[in-house]
Every structure is written in structure tokens, then in C-alpha cells.
Amino acid sequence: MLPDYRVRQRDYLLNISRAITSQLDLSAVLRLILQSAVDMLNGLAGLVALKDNDGRYRIRESYGVARPLLDQLNPILNDAEDPREATTLLERNLVAIAQRIGLGFWQVVSLPLKVGNELLGNLYVFRNLGGEYSTNDRLILQSFADQAAIAVNNARLYQELAQEKRRLDAILEFSADGVVIMDATHRIVVFNRALALLTGILSASAFGLIFEDVLPLTNKRAGITLHDAEANGWPLVGAAAPLFVEGDLKRANGKLVSVEINFAPLFDYESRLVNIIANVRDITRFREADEMKSTFVSVVSHELKTPVALIKGYSSTLRRQDARWDQQTVRDSLQVIEEESDRLAELIDNLLDASRVQAGNFRLAMVELDIDQLVIKVVDKFKSQTRNQKLIVDVPSDLPLVHADEARITQVLSNLISNAIKYSPEGSDIHIGGTERDAEVIISVSDAGPGIPTEDQSQLFMRFYRIDNAMTRRTQGAGLGLYLSKAIIEAHGGRIWVESDGRTGSRFCFSLPRYNPQSRIDSST
Numbered sequence: 319m320l321p322d323y324r325v326r327q328r329d330y331l332l333n334i335s336r337a338i339t340s341q342l343d344l345s346a347v348l349r350l351i352l353q354s355a356v357d358m359l360n361g362l363a364g365l366v367a368l369k370d371n372d373g374r375y376r377i378r379e380s381y382g383v384a385r386p387l388l389d390q391l392n393p394i395l396n397d398a399e400d401p402r403e404a405t406t407l408l409e410r411n412l413v414a415i416a417q418r419i420g421l422g423f424w425q426v427v428s429l430p431l432k433v434g435n436e437l438l439g440n441l442y443v444f445r446n447l448g449g450e451y452s453t454n455d456r457l458i459l460q461s462f463a464d465q466a467a468i469a470v471n472n473a474r475l476y477q478e479l480a481q482e483k484r485r486l487d488a489i490l491e492f493s494a495d496g497v498v499i500m501d502a503t504h505r506i507v508v509f510n511r512a513l514a515l516l517t518g519i520l521s522a523s524a525f526g527l528i529f530e531d532v533l534p535l536t537n538k539r540a541g542i543t544l545h546d547a548e549a550n551g552w553p554l555v556g557a558a559a560p561l562f563v564e565g566d567l568k569r570a571n572g573k574l575v576s577v578e579i580n581f582a583p584l585f586d587y588e589s590r591l592v593n594i595i596a597n598v599r600d601i602t603r604f605r606e607a608d609e610m611k612s613t614f615v616s617v618v619s620h621e622l623k624t625p626v627a628l629i630k631g632y633s634s635t636l637r638r639q640d641a642r643w644d645q646q647t648v649r650d651s652l653q654v655i656e657e658e659s660d661r662l663a664e665l666i667d668n669l670l671d672a673s674r675v676q677a678g679n680f681r682l683a684m685v686e687l688d689i690d691q692l693v694i695k696v697v698d699k700f701k702s703q704t705r706n707q708k709l710i711v712d713v714p715s716d717l718p719l720v721h722a723d724e725a726r727i728t729q730v731l732s733n734l735i736s737n738a739i740k741y742s743p744e745g746s747d748i749h750i751g752g753t754e755r756d757a758e759v760i761i762s763v764s765d766a767g768p769g770i771p772t773e774d775q776s777q778l779f780m781r782f783y784r785i786d787n788a789m790t791r792r793t794q795g796a797g798l799g800l801y802l803s804k805a806i807i808e809a810h811g812g813r814i815w816v817e818s819d820g821r822t823g824s825r826f827c828f829s830l831p832r833y834n835p836q837s838r839i840d841s842s843t
């Protein structure tokens with residue numbers, strides 16, 4: 319007989335119900351159930367084994383059983399085909415073990431923990447009191463076990479849910495894309511790290527604010543804004559097409575960043591919109607690449623068309639059978655053909671160089687270079703090409719040697735001088751100067767042209783960049799000269815820059831490290 323468990327049964331059942339409603343910590347639930355069960359059956363000890371994901375039973379909580387004994391019991395649970403067999407095996411082993419170590423228990427009562435048809439595990443109570451259970455006893459114990467199983471299941475689900483939430487939070491927080499989650503009124507509830515980095519807005523300061531106030535989209539280029547979409551009835555329950563919009567976002571520092579935003583609705587069980595999840599992707603680089611591609615196509619086609627048209631025009635004129643050209647006309651026409659062919663060849667070289675710079679295989683053939691001699695040589699070449707400008711060289715002949723690639727530095731000098739000629743008025747002076755400063759030699763080319771506006775100065779050395787003014791429109795050019803000059807000078811370990819107030823002329827300078835015999839010895843050894 320089980321003496322007084324019936325008396326206490328209500329209390330225990332009540333305890334378990336309380337555990338079900340109040341406890342979501344699995345270990346605490348298991349402890350409470352086990353203690354109640356052991357008390358209820360007047361047991362000496364007990365354990366709860368739960369089924370793991372791999373289908374094996376593992377002891378999750380024990381009471382009154384010493385650790386070494388637990389280690390011996392664990393395998394027995396999994397040797398058995400079914401819980402009943404496990405109980406018999408446990409009983410046999412326990413009785414043997416208990417006898418060996420002088421413990422009294424000799425009976426094992428097992429209660430399956432079941433929710434519906436699913437077996438979560440088993441509860442075992444070890445007793446030294448014998449006696450059969452009546453049907454009523456069994457029913458009461460089973461109802462206790464059923465309640466316990468619900469409590470275990472709840473705690474387990476809660477644990478899984480908490481784990482899942484932690485995982486989702488981590489995915490959200492460490493996602494490379496920006497993510498904002500807002501409520502149905504567009505109030506921000508989540509603003510992840512990537513978005514904080516992208517916009518420069520702190521997550522904490524965005525929290526609770528309205529999405530459009532924190533991330534106002536300007537220069538919309540594609541898609542439809544959230545407001546417009548909602549005005550058109552978005553999102554439709556069950557058939558909400560994802561919403562997409564492309565435009566610029568203002569960063570905390572005032573700069574713009576090109577983004578693509580995808581909005582997805584989240585409904586509750588009653589089909590009410592609870593959240594809108596916005597995925598924000600930085601597409602600045604794609605846009606730049608896109609723009610670069612179209613600039614490339616238009617610049618190249620424009621720059622190729624003019625010389626090709628001239629070459630074609632002059633050669634077909636010369637070939638005309640019905641006309642006889644005097645010597646001078648023939649010479650002038652051939653000169654145009656030659657110059658335009660040179661221009662084409664130069665453009666092709668520049669394009670090839672630009673792609674080499676991009677691919678990172680720009681090789682230099684370094685020599686000891688007398689830069690003042692080189693300046694004189696290049697200036698001489700240009701003397702016949704000026705538009706009546708005076709080229710004045712003021713480079714001391716005792717400038718230190720530099721360590722440089724002669725052909726490439728010639729290319730830089732030629733570019734700066736030809737720009738000075740192209741972009742400054744007829745008859746003005748162009749100064750080419752040189753100085754020595756610390757471990758560098760600095761060469762400058764100054765002109766009396768329109769100068770470079772401050773806002774263009776930082777972009778001037780980028781690929782295909784041409785200032786949009788009357789003078790540039792009148793002259794030919796692909797906007798590659800300064801880009802390549804910068805690449806060449808930086809490959810030498812030097813710097814290139816422009817000094818201009820944007821009104822009265824500009825001064826382009828580049829520096830090259832002085833030739834250092836020591837460093838040469840070092841690098842060759």
C-alpha cells in the first residue's frame with residue numbers, strides 16, 4: 319500500500335500546476351517534479367531522464383542518487399528497448415548496486431512523461447516500500463505525470479524559443495546588410511549594427527523613432543516608397559509582393575549613400591500587420607561602377623570619333639580623283655592625319671595603362687634620373703605645340719637625382735604641361751619649377767588658366783573626371799591624364815596635388831623621393 323500519498327496528492331498536483339504556469343526554467347521544473355514525485359511515493363531517491371534530439375535518454379535531474387551511480391545508470395536507460403524494460407533493468411541493477419553499497423531501495427516506480435503520443439522521457443522513483451498500486455493509485459500518479467510532462471514540455475519549448483530568438487538576434491545583429499524592423503506605424507524597434515555603420519546613426523538613438531525621419535530617402539531612382547505603397551493598399555495579406563525602392567540615404571555626417579531597400583510585411587495570426595522588416599543594402603559601389611561604365615562608353619566613343627572622322631575626311635579628300643591638290647594642302651592634310659593618329663594611339667595607350675593600374679600590374683623601370691634635364695627635354699618637345707604661351711623653366715640644375723622610371727615621369731610631365739597649354743589662355747605664361755624639400759624633389763607646373771574650383775579638386779585625379787566648364791567642353795580629352803599621373807607618381811612613392819583658388823590659375827605639383835644610394839644598395843642586396 320502507498321500509505322498517505324492520496325492525502326497529499328492534491329497538494330502535489332497543485333504544485334505541479336503552479337510549476338507549469340510559473341516556471342519556464344527547465345531545470346527548476348524538473349527539480350520540482352522530481353521532489354514532488356519522490357515525496358508522493360515516499361521514495362528515497364529519483365531521477366528524470368529526457369529523450370534527446372538523437373532519441374537517446376539522458377538523466378537530466380536526480381535526487382538522492384550519488385554521481386558515480388548516475389554514471390552507471392545512464393547507459394542502462396539506453397540499453398532497454400522500451401521504458402518498461404528500462405525500469406526492470408534499472409531495478410535489477412539498482413538492487414544489486416544498493417545491496418553492494420548498503421542502500422535500502424529495492425523497488426523502482428517509473429512514470430512516463432507523455433504529451434499526446436510523444437514520449438518526452440521517464441521519471442523514476444526508488445523506494446524501499448513495496449506494495450501494489452490500485453487502479454486509482456495508478457490513475458492519480460499518471461495524472462501527476464501528465465501534468466509534469468506538460469510543464470517539462472512548456473519549459474523545453476520556451477528554452478528552444480529563447481535559443482531561437484538568440485540565434486535570430488545574432489543573425490540580425492551580425493548581418494552584413496542593414497536591417498530595420500518597425501511596427502505598423504513605422505516606429506523603429508530594431509536597428510542593426512550594419513545599418514548603424516552604414517548610416518553613422520547609433521542604434522540606440524534610432525530606437526522608437528519613425529523610420530522615414532531617421533532614414534529619409536532622397537533621389538529615388540527605382541521602386542516605390544513605403545508611404546506610396548501603403549497608400550495603394552500594400553501589404554495585401556497572403557499576397558504581399560515584396561516592396562523595393564532605390565535611392566540615397568543621408569548619413570549622420572551629411573554625405574549620401576546609395577541604397578536599395580526591400581520591405582517585407584509580417585502579419586500576426588489574425589492577419590494584422592505587426593511589423594515591417596526593411597533590408598537596406600549599400601549599392602554605392604555598383605552605382606559607381608555603373609556610372610563609370612557609361613562614362614567610359616561615352617568618353618571613349620566621343621574621343622575616338624573625332625580623330626577617326628578627321629582621318630577619314632582628310633584621306634578621302636586627298637584620294638579624290640577629280641581634284642589636284644597643291645603640295646602645301648597635301649602636306650597640311652597629312653599632318654592632320656598624323657596628329658590625329660597620334661592622338662588615337664595615345665588614347666589607346668592611356669586606356670591600356672588605366673586597365674593595368676586597375677589590375678595592379680603597373681611595372682616601373684627605375685633608374686637614377688636627372689629630373690632637371692628631363693624637364694628641359696619635355697619642355698622642348700612642347701615648345702612647338704603651345705598656343706602662343708611662353709614656357710618658362712625654373713628648375714635648378716643642381717637638384718638631387720631621383721630614383722624613377724624615365725618614360726613614366728616623361729608621361730606625367732607631358733600630361734601636366736599639355737593640360738596647362740590646353741586650359742590656359744593664348745599668350746599667357748606657363749612656369750615649370752623645381753625645388754628640393756627634405757627627402758623629396760618637387761616639380762610644379764603653373765598656369766594662368768581658369769583654375770580648379772575647390773569642389774572639383776578632390777575628384778580631379780579620378781578616372782574619366784573632367785570639370786564641367788566651357789573650357790573643358792571646347793578641348794578634347796578623356797579625363798585619364800591626371801588619373802594615370804597620380805597612379806604613376808604614387809607607384810614611385812611620391813605625391814601629386816593641385817593648388818588653386820579656383821579663379822586665377824592652377825599649380826600642379828608632384829614629388830618624388832630623392833635618389834638614395836644607400837636604399838639602392840639595400841634593395842639590391
Ligand code: ADP
Nearest residue numbers: 737738741767784785790795796797798799800
Ligand atoms: P583631360 O585633359 O584629358 O580631360 P586630365 O585627367 O588630364 O584629362 O584632366 C582632367 C580635367 O581636369 C580636365 O578635363 C580639366 O577639366 C581639368 N584640368 C586639368 N588640368 C587643368 C588646368 N591646368 N587648368 C584647368 N583645368 C584643368
